[in-house]
Amino acid sequence: MKTEKSFEGKLRRFRSQDERNYQDVDEIFQSIGDLAGVRISAYQEIDCERIAERLNGVFCDPNGGMAIELDRKDKKEPQNQNYYRAIHAQVALSADQLIGTYDNVGDISCEVQICTMIAHVWNEIEHDIGYKPDLGGPSDDEKYHLNQLGMTVRQGDISISALMAAHDQRIATPVQEHAGNTPARPFVDVHDFVSRMRDFSGKAMPNFAENSGQLFDLLTDLGDTSPESISGTLPDFVPETERERLEAFNASLVASGVEGLSLDPGTSDLMLIALIHRKAEEVREVLKGRAGRGKGRPSRLHRIAVRYLDQEK
Known part of the structure; x- marks a missing residue:
């Protein structure tokens, strides 16, 4: 959940953007989807895809769509030096779940972020360092090390997938x-x-x-x-x-x-x-x-x- 301070900071950043210069509270809630959020981490990207597929069986699309829309964020462009990778989805409770203590959250959605465990490390560090506009943004040294970490994380995902494949092959071999x-x-x-x-x-x-x-x-x-x-x-x-x-x-x-x-x-x-x-x-x-x-x-x-x-x- 966003704190009042972090929410205020986000609104102040948006104030300088014409497309985000909100006129009333309703516009804010219609536009900002991560007031409540959860991040799910898995070993491999293929596991992330499986988790994303399961969302439709648990939640519903907050805009009334037939299926939850998945936003695959993968900023691996060489010139970007941004290695953020995750699957984002905006979800809401279905009508049959809006009972008891949940009967008043029918118009509230939650952002689900799904990424690999190693990608989570880069995502969190980059967020903590990069989202400090009052300090003027990351220094050149910080950008360099973030880039180095990003390349390491990308290779780490590849290595983990290869390791798990080798493990699966080993345990499939008859024990004898x-x-x-x-x-x-x-x-x-x-x-x-x-x-x-x-x-x-x-x-x-x-x-x-x-x-x-x-x-x-x-x-x-x-x-x-x-x-x-x-x-x-x-x-x-x-x-x-x-x-x-x-x-x-x-x-x-x-x-x-x-x-x-x-x-x-x-x-x-x-x-x-x-x-x-x-x-x-x-x-x-x-x-x-x-x-x-x-x-x-x-x-x-x-x-x-x-x-x-x-x-x-």
């Missing part, structure tokens, strides 16, 4: 191809666990990394510390069967009024439910005494396991 990753080798940590188990049972859990931390701790406590030992514990793991088991458990959670504990079959929760089902008593013993007076609140996994085990009694 990497030297030393024998099924019997113990996991180094939770990251190693996720990397080596994400393809379990034909990639039955596409978002395996989600909720994997506590599962890894439980497996370690149970002595299942390698892909080989987990396969030995779950030799009859059938994704369809486990999904049915998980959905039945979710239904019981909803019926009990604790749907917030519901499991996601696309994550490592599918392995969790299979593990609890097959090692009920071992899991109960491992969790014994981990929550309660002097122990702190029970974890999500602890609550899930206790409810499942009580249900199976």
Whole structure:
């Protein structure tokens, strides 16, 4: 949100421009769209485009248009020495959202700026240094260093995209191809666990990394510390069967009024439910005494396991 001081400063700058010499308050609100604004930062420009595409599903065009207008600002002209890059969009709440505390903001819009994280650095520094008209504008030294930073940022965006592409290629390579990753080798940590188990049972859990931390701790406590030992514990793991088991458990959670504990079959929760089902008593013993007076609140996994085990009694 703009402060009164920054808003006043903007109006004073506009006063010297004929096309911005406003005559009344309505003209000001019709012309100035960034009284309220938010900046969203992402790793890559392609991510920025995806975020921009999602705006239409959340907000509406403040002028009543069919789709939100996207203003792609990219001032990379060599002679300009201005490296500002971002996607701007003016958005408003849709009619069905104008309820409760929002029922009086139907005529107010918000500016959304979307840029890469590294571009955000240049945008912010340039804004802080460049928007000081009372000081006469940036010096030659400041302009030089801003230009150098701008070129570095532009190359940084290219390097980040190349790095992410290389990472995607690496994780797409079957884990078994990497030297030393024998099924019997113990996991180094939770990251190693996720990397080596994400393809379990034909990639039955596409978002395996989600909720994997506590599962890894439980497996370690149970002595299942390698892909080989987990396969030995779950030799009859059938994704369809486990999904049915998980959905039945979710239904019981909803019926009990604790749907917030519901499991996601696309994550490592599918392995969790299979593990609890097959090692009920071992899991109960491992969790014994981990929550309660002097122990702190029970974890999500602890609550899930206790409810499942009580249900199976």
